[in-house]
Amino acid sequence: MKPEPGVLQTCLFFRGKSVEELDVLLETMRYSVRDFRKSEMIISEGETADRLGIVLSGVVEVHKIHPGGGGITIARLEKGQTFGEAVLFRRENLYPATIISAGRSTVMFIGKQELLRLFAADTDMLARYMENLSERLVMVNRKLETLSAGSLRRRVVHDLxxxxxxxxxxxxxxPFSRKEWAEHLNAARPSLSREMGLLRDNGWISFKGNTVTLLDRKKLEELYEDK
Structure with a gap:
């Protein structure tokens, strides 16, 4: 199955390339495309990272599974986003997490050796790859910043x-469901709901569904700054 060039344009890796350029590239590139069902495993933790994955449709989730069962959702990747780039060229190139299809999804895979060939032929693609890595590093840093904010209340306020x-x-x-947000904050969903209710009852926020209004930003900033 040949990916739609318009879809590939949403991927940072191919940013700046025209539909015509992508059509030509796809004629010579070695790649594969797979469809996945809901909850189907795409990559298992510990598997060798020998290819880059690009989400063409649907949503895939990156999960860290705890040895005793359960786990947290580290990230949700949508159309145009990639996985595997951070570990592909490591000496110990093993996936540190499990990747699962959240619903029906389609993923394009490009092998490591093919990527090296593309980089040698097009330095702009190499620059986009490095930019993609930088963006992923920023996301990880933001995640660590949230988790290191302290109490759950401070983590909630920090995110808001x-x-x-x-x-x-x-x-x-x-940009996420209450369940996904709780996992992002490394908290139980009832605990998150309790904190949101407390912020609302004090008149500092209001919310309906996934829409939240900050009614007293100054107080929220004081809550976050209060160690």
Missing amino acids: LRQADFQGADTIKL
Whole structure:
């Protein structure tokens, strides 16, 4: 199955390339495309990372499974996003997490040797690859920043303030479900709901579904700064 060039344009790896250029590239590139069912495992933790994955449709989730059962969702990857790039060229190139299809999804795979050939032929693609790695590092740093914020209340407030800054408004749309947010915060969903209820009952926020309004930003900032 040949990927749609328009879909590949949403991937940072191919940014700047025209539909015509991608059509020509796909004629010479070695790759594979696979469809996955809901909850189907795409990559298992500990598997050798020998290819780059690009999400063409649907959503895939990166899970860290605990030895005793259960786990957390580290990331949700949508159309145009990639996985495997951070470990592909490591000496111990093993996947540190499990990747699962959240629903029906389609993924394009490009092997390590093929990537090296593409980099040698097109230094712009190599630059995009490095940019992609940098973006992923920023995401990891943000995750660590959230988890190191302290109590669950401070982690919740930190995320709300960061989203407000990112979206440029005090009424924000959370980019994840309550369950996904709880996993992101490394907290139980009831605990997260309890904290959100407390912030609402004190008149500091209001919310409906995934839409949250920061009613007293100054107080929220004080809560975050209060060690």
